[in-house]
Amino acid sequence: xxxxxxxxxYLVKRTGEKVFLECVQDMDHxxxxxxxxxxxxGLRLIYFSYDVKMKEKGDIPEGYSVxxxxxxxxxxxxxxxxxxxxxxxxxxxxxTSGSSYEQYFGPGTRLTVT
Amino acid sequence: TQLLExxxxxxxxxxxxxxxxxxxxxSVFSSLQWYRQEPGEGPVLLVTVVTGGxxxxxxxLTFQFGDARxxxxxxxxxxxxxxxxxxxxxxxxxxxxxxxxKGTKLSVIP
Numbered sequence: 692x693x694x695x696x697x698x699x700x701y702l703v704k705r706t707g708e709k710v711f712l713e714c715v716q717d718m719d720h721x722x723x724x725x726x727x728x729x730x731x732x733g734l735r736l737i738y739f740s741y742d743v744k745m746k747e748k749g750d751i752p753e754g755y756s757v758x759x760x761x762x763x764x765x766x767x768x769x770x771x772x773x774x775x776x777x778x779x780x781x782x783x784x785x786x787t788s789g790s791s792y793e794q795y796f797g798p799g800t801r802l803t804v805t
Numbered sequence: 806t807q808l809l810e811x812x813x814x815x816x817x818x819x820x821x822x823x824x825x826x827x828x829x830x831x832s833v834f835s836s837l838q839w840y841r842q843e844p845g846e847g848p849v850l851l852v853t854v855v856t857g858g859x860x861x862x863x864x865x866l867t868f869q870f871g872d873a874r875x876x877x878x879x880x881x882x883x884x885x886x887x888x889x890x891x892x893x894x895x896x897x898x899x900x901x902x903x904x905x906x907k908g909t910k911l912s913v914i915p
Binding site for chain 2: 695700722726731732733734736739741747749781783785792793794795796797798799
């Protein structure tokens with residue numbers, strides 16, 4: 692089974708703190724994604740990476756950065772957390788083999804910024 | 806921006822009832838996926854439809870892709886409490902990306 696794990700299920704941070712959200716997948720997938728999920732807004736893509744050291748901005752990259760130094764790990768960084776970044780953060784991965792576009796999701800990190 | 810509109814946004818039904826949820830767009834998608842998300846978990850893929858007019862069945866769930874590949878529906882027969890969750894449709898919009906609808910939150914009351 693594909694497994695995508697996220698470093699924390701719940702996180703509480705203060706405004707202005709630097710926040711790291713870690714995601715690890717164990718299936719040697721090339722592509723990895725970070726989304727945030729908010730009520731009434733659905734899933735919105737923050738950043739994605741199609742391979743190691745590669746990254747592309749998604750729909751809402753402002754206030755975030757990412758790092759992908761190893762194939763299995765994709766980190767989301769909030770340089771200076773703000774209250775409007777309180778949200779559920781979901782990581783996903785996908786293989787480029789075959790024609791499926793299935794994305795495998797982690798359980799999510801619920802981040803609260805106070 | 807390609808948008809996917811899902812309806813209804815919320816649905817609460819009794820166990821044993823049938824229901825249909827919809828996913829509509831003005832854009833054409835090369836493929837469309839349906840995911841279910843349970844509380845506190847990430848979304849899990851249910852099905853991918855690729856061909857216009859395609860119908861796929863997964864036990865009591867029937868998925869249909871519109872002939873023009875702009876819309877899709879999910880029909881559940883004899884809903885059970887285990888069907889409770891957030892149903893998301895997602896259309897392929899590029900080599901890597903999916904665009905997600907906002908979801909339909911289904912509650913099945915025993």
